[in-house]
Amino acid sequence: MTARAGFPLPDLTTSLPRLPFAADPETVTEAAALRTAEPGDIFHRLLRDQESPTTLLLARHVLAAFLPEPSEPSPSDAADVTDTADDIAERVGRVRGELAEDVGRLRDNAAETHEAVVRQRAPLALLGGCWLDTVSQPATQPSVVVNRLFGQHFRLLGAGQPERGQLRRRRRRLEDLGVYLPEIETADFLHRAEARPLTQWHACFHLALSRLPAAFLPEVVGVHFAMLALGVDDLLTGAPAALPEAELRETLAEYLEFTRSSPTGAEDRRRLLAAVTLVLRLEREHVAMLTEFAAWHAGLSPDARVAAIVARHAPFAGRQHRGVRIGRQRLTDWFAPSSGELDLPAFMREFRASPQLRPAADGSCRFLKSIKFGGPMFGIFDEREAAAFAAWAASVAAGDPPDPDLAPCTVGDGRAAVWSAALAGSAPQDIVTVPAAPTALDDDREFFHRLVNIEHHPHLLPHARERAEAGLAEAEELFVHGADGRHTDASWFDYTPESLLERVDRIYWDKLVDPYEPLTEIPDRDEVVFGQKTFALGSLIDGTWAYRIGNLGRRHREADTMLFSIYADEMGRGDLAKNHITIIHQVLASMSVHLPHIRQDAFLDQDELPDHLYGFSIHQISLALFPDSLYNEILGYNLGIEMFGLGRMRLHEIQKLRRHHFDISYEEAHLSIDNLSAGHARQSADIIVGHLDGVRRDAGPEAVQREWRRIWRGYASFAHFVEHELVQQIRTPQPATADLVI
Incomplete structure (x- = not known):
């Protein structure tokens, strides 16, 4: 191996290398088959299945459908756009001004129509900012633009207070x-939102971009600026802008400035402009659909x-209606015809003439009584629907004549097609x-490199899962022997909130603080x-275990x-000077250790x-890739790694670094931010207690113990790498007593 020059700080990366997306034959076939699925099915797949290789490959197909391929020229309608912010x-x-007039007219509609329009827009409003969910990851940190975007993302999520975040504010406004x-x-969700296919397709684009933000970083920058600067959702609901336009423009200008010194700068600008152009097209398209829908x-x-x-x-009508007739047919047969399609005009004609709608002396009718409290259909229809039935019955x-045209809504279907x-x-x-x-899995360097660049290697997800599970299974040997650890105690104990906090305190004092004495040599x-x-x-992968936890849907x-x-703290909450990845590179540079970025082939x-x-870093990244199915294990691992930043080890490292005039900022940062009083170590314990309290309330005490075992093996998996001497001792056969020579 040869030494390579490290990448310079600050990291002015504007895009990652264009790499192929590798997948095994089964995944390629499955993802290709999904290209003809309904948009709602694709929406749910992208949103709810974030751990499978098929989802990543499906996202790539969706982006290919919306964005120009690399070999294609920029869209013709972007030709007049220069590359300045x-x-x-x-x-x-200009487009915002156009849309503001259209949206203003939408807001002038009657309350019921405005409500329907807002409901139709809701899937896009409640996706807002999802493209930033994993823009901060091992492959992209500590890029300056990524830190800018992540800082804004953290604020959009409420800066640790979700009720103040954009998503909750929009939901309250709705x-x-x-x-x-x-x-x-x-x-x-889509059914309740009554989302038209075009709305669903637009949502699929945003979700697809959120799955591959490292591979499509220029597009993320363009979409982020254009969506928030247009602010259609805020215009529609009368809410204030989520972020100031001046701040968005500053981020855009900074990114474009970086492209001028980038070897891929011209291509990156083209990609950004294409993304902006697409957003303008999509938002014009959707507002036009909303206008048609309102009419x-x-x-x-x-x-x-x-x-x-x-x-x-x-x-959703079931067999419970088989005794009810509308005209000559049972209601069940109307709703489950052999042809598979409800003849809606015929049904409405018969319903109008049915005894169920015949006015009674009190002005009501059998049907309206049936949907009120005490009636057999109470609770099926909401207040808005019940009011519509009452108006219709009246x-x-x-004697109002029937409507001859009961064609279903087709608004936006042409564009959706x-x-x-x-x-x-x-x-x-x-x-x-x-x-x-794959044949490269035996090479840990290669495996680590590909996991860092997982967006381009979805075929490795099953193997990452295997590595994570293997590490967790091996770590359970510390359930028996963990008390002998130098920095940790992973020995088993039955969970109660008090027992966990007692164990945390004991580890802190007995393992990390009390044994500390300044080094004499x-x-x-x-x-x-x-x-x-x-x-x-x-x-170099600090915080990675939690980088997918905050995704939409979680x-x-x-x-x-x-x-x-x-995780946001580890990344400096968008402040590059506080970003731990930046800090560790600075520390290494003070020792004349200059490394390529872990995403680069040179690494x-x-x-x-x-x-x-x-192996330690592979285990951490592998855990991070499964925030749904290995959620409990991540909580336990988080406790282990946050406590490791305290006490004897850190203090000794600071002593040694100071003696040789090396940078101590990384050690100091962890010694401070991880404190047991209110820092990450205490927060990590509180997270576990709070999570298990929710499990107890939802599923009972037996479920708590099942979840707890998984949490504690996550802690043990961290200890397993830290306590390598103890692990070696456990695995080394001890001589029998009879064989000892006294």
Whole structure:
């Protein structure tokens, strides 16, 4: 191996290398088959299945359908756009002005129509900013632009207080306008939002970008600026802008300035401009659809309003209606015809003439009574739908003629068909098929490098899962022997909140603080440098275990917010000077250790860091890739690594570094931020207690113990790497007593 020059700080990266997306044959086939799926199915796949290689490859197909391929020229309507931030902002501003007039007219509609429009827009409003979910990751940190974006992302999420975040503010605004929706990850979200196919396709684009932000960094910058600067959702609901336009423009200008010194700068600018152009097209397209939708909704007759409600509920009508007849057919047969399609106009004609709608002496009718409290259909229809039925019954009783045109809503379907065809025909040239069992897994350097660049190596996700599970299984041997650890105690104990906090306190005092005594002899320079090198690989991926915790769809637990806030602290909350990845590079540079970035091919050839330490970092990244299925283990691992930043080890390292005039900022940062009083160590314990308290309330005490075992093996998996001497001792056969020579 040969030494390579390190990458310079600050990291002015504007894009990562264009690499192929590698997948095994089964994944390639499965992802290709999904190209013809309905947009709602793709939406749910991208949102709810974030751990499979198929989802990453599907995201690539979706982006290919919406964005120009690398070999294609920029869209013709972007030809007048220059590459300065002011010019881009001016163009976006002009479109915002156009859309503001259209949105203003939408807001002038009657309350019921405005509510329907806002409901239709809700899937996009509640996705806002998702493209930044994992823009901060091992492959991209500590890029200056990534830190800028991450700082804004953290603020959009409420800076550790979700109720202050954009998502919750938008949800409250929707509710103020009468739109009540379940969480976006729920199975019936799109149904409850009554989302048209075009709305669903636009949402799929944003979700797809959120799955591959490192590979599409220029596009993320462009989409982020254009979406927030246009601010359609804020215009529609009358909410203030999420971020000041001046700040967004400053970030854009900074990025464009960096492209001028980048070898890929011209291409990066083209990609950014193409993304801006796409957003302008999509937002114009969607506002135009909302305008058409508002006109359709406002023009609905009472018959048409009821027909839409019937169509919406018909798929859920069960056998309980088999005794009810409308005309000559049972209700069950109307809603489950042999042809597979409900004849809505015929049903509405018969319903109008049915005894269920015949006015009674009190002015009501059998049907309206059935949907009120005490009736057999109470609770099926919400207040808005019940009001529509009442208005319709009154119009029928008044003798109003039936509506001859009950055609279903088709607003936006023409444009939706264009995107459907684009996805069906997408064939990205950068998708390559690789063997189902890669041959490079025995090489930890290569495996680590590919896990850092996981967006381009989805085929390795099953193998990362295997490595994580193997490390967790091996670590359980410390359930028996862990008390003998020097820095940790992973020995098993039955969980209670009190027992966990007692164990944490005991580890802190008995293992980390009380044994500390200042060093009387300081190792020589080479030994100190070598010691720092043994920690460096883990430090270069600081915070990685939690980088996917804050993704959209994973913010319903308080523990998610707390753990994501810890990750944000590790990344400096967008402040480059406080970013731990920046700091560790500065520390290494003070020792004349200059490393390539871990994402770069050159890192494979560096000869500064020992080979035998890659397993620890591979385990950490592997855990991070499965924030749903290995959530409990991540919570335990987080406790272990945050406590490790305290006490004897850190204080000794500071002594040694000071003696040789090396940078001590990384050690000092952890000694401070990880404190047991209120810092990450205490927060990590509180996260576990809070999470298990929720488990107890939702699933009972037996579930708590199952979850606890998984959490504690996550802690043990950290201890397993730290306590290598103890592990070696456990695995070394001890001589029998009879064989000892006295």
